[in-house]
Amino acid sequence: MNRLFLSPPHMSGKEQEYIAEVFESNYIAPLGAFVNKFEESVKAYTGTSNALALSSATAGLHLALRVLGIGKDDVVLASTFTFIGSVSSILYQEATPVFIDSDESWNLSPELLKKSIKELAVKPKALILTHLYGQMAKIDEIVAICKEEGIYLIEDAAESLGASYEGQQSGTFGDFGVYSFNGNKILTTSGGGMLVSNNQEWIEKSMFLSTQAREPFLHYEHKEYGYNYRMSNVLAAIGVAQMEVLSQRVERKREIFEFYKEQLAEVEEILFMPEVEHSCGNRWLTTLTFEKTDPLKVIEALEKVDAESRPLWKPMHMQELFKDSQTFVDGTSEEMFNRGLCLPSPTKSTNRELMRVVEAIKSVCS
Numbered sequence: 452m453n454r455l456f457l458s459p460p461h462m463s464g465k466e467q468e469y470i471a472e473v474f475e476s477n478y479i480a481p482l483g484a485f486v487n488k489f490e491e492s493v494k495a496y497t498g499t500s501n502a503l504a505l506s507s508a509t510a511g512l513h514l515a516l517r518v519l520g521i522g523k524d525d526v527v528l529a530s531t532f533t534f535i536g537s538v539s540s541i542l543y544q545e546a547t548p549v550f551i552d553s554d555e556s557w558n559l560s561p562e563l564l565k566k567s568i569k570e571l572a573v574k575p576k577a578l579i580l581t582h583l584y585g586q587m588a589k590i591d592e593i594v595a596i597c598k599e600e601g602i603y604l605i606e607d608a609a610e611s612l613g614a615s616y617e618g619q620q621s622g623t624f625g626d627f628g629v630y631s632f633n634g635n636k637i638l639t640t641s642g643g644g645m646l647v648s649n650n651q652e653w654i655e656k657s658m659f660l661s662t663q664a665r666e667p668f669l670h671y672e673h674k675e676y677g678y679n680y681r682m683s684n685v686l687a688a689i690g691v692a693q694m695e696v697l698s699q700r701v702e703r704k705r706e707i708f709e710f711y712k713e714q715l716a717e718v719e720e721i722l723f724m725p726e727v728e729h730s731c732g733n734r735w736l737t738t739l740t741f742e743k744t745d746p747l748k749v750i751e752a753l754e755k756v757d758a759e760s761r762p763l764w765k766p767m768h769m770q771e772l773f774k775d776s777q778t779f780v781d782g783t784s785e786e787m788f789n790r791g792l793c794l795p796s797p798t799k800s801t802n803r804e805l806m807r808v809v810e811a812i813k814s815v816c817s
């Protein structure tokens with residue numbers, strides 16, 4: 452039996468050809484033509500006007516905060532129902548995170564967002580909004596609130612490359628957006644990220660900071676410090692090949708979701724992650740909650756058929772690391788964490804293989 456992983460890499464077949472070109476040109480590092488091509492392909496697909504290829508999405512979020520001038524004691528609002536990489540940059544900048552819960556969309560609640568702005572003693576500088584598991588948050592409402600309140604919006608689209616709302620791609624609504632090309636995302640360069648913005652100056656400043664903040668002199672001159680965050684040309688070659696199949700990957704991820712949904716329709720206690728009206732998520736992972744059955748029992752049953760599954764993200768406000776952080780939560784994400792599961796969603800799999808997952812779930816659920 453082939454182990455069914457959550458979201459393993461799925462190469463297009465062109466990657467090695469492009470890597471060979473990199474080797475022939477000897478532009479192994481640091482930069483080279485493929486870094487530009489990769490940025491161009493992300494710009495073309497998402498419709499954003501500026502893109503910067505980086506070593507990770509976490510690096511992109513860090514640069515966004517730095518460029519927006521967010522520093523010590525500034526308040527940054529964030530989705531609590533997310534992965535740590537979404538919010539660790541707030542700590543890098545010694546700013547103060549405030550966590551906001553989800554609503555029935557599983558994504559950030561616009562109501563709790565409004566409440567937090569109203570009740571906080573200081574005005575927040577920015578919001579880091581996650582589009583969870585590749586499904587769009589209520590982006591139109593959230594954009595409107597941020598605009599009205601003068602709060603920068605940074606979209607953590609690490610999981611949602613290819614998702615859209617009314618035809619507009621995730622990551623392009625805010626002041627900054629960030630995509631991840633880490634090993635388990637919908638596309639991968641083995642590790643990498645892309646920072647996007649419609650503000651050219653901000654992306655230029657991000658580029659400067661991502662390459663050690665070198666002043667434009669022949670010798671090494673520094674007025675401020677930067678980071679070593681740029682992507683290598685070898686990995687960008689993988690990215691160019693991966694971008695060519697993004698539409699196909701989204702299509703298959705959505706098929707996998709529909710397959711699970713149909714096959715498990717008779718299991719009444721199961722609720723799948725919804726899709727906000729007018730949006731089209733990439734269904735990076737098929738995720739669901741069980742009303743009665745303990746998810747750990749389901750994980751056990753899936754292990755027996757060699758299928759990987761995981762609990763949903765443990766909300767940030769439940770983490771020891773953030774035990775002293777201020778929160779605006781109502782128990783929604785905590786409940787989902789206790790009841791939820793991510794199912795194997797490999798784009799390479801066949802529906803026949805996925806039947807193993809369906810049958811194992813049916814065997815333990817009522």
Ligand SMILES: *Cc1c(COP(=O)(O)O)cnc(C)c1O
Nearest residue numbers: 507508509534536537609631633
């Ligand atoms: C994966 C992920 C990140 C971090 O991406 P890296 O490229 O691994 O740094 C950030 N936020 C979310 C929501 C993620 O899923």
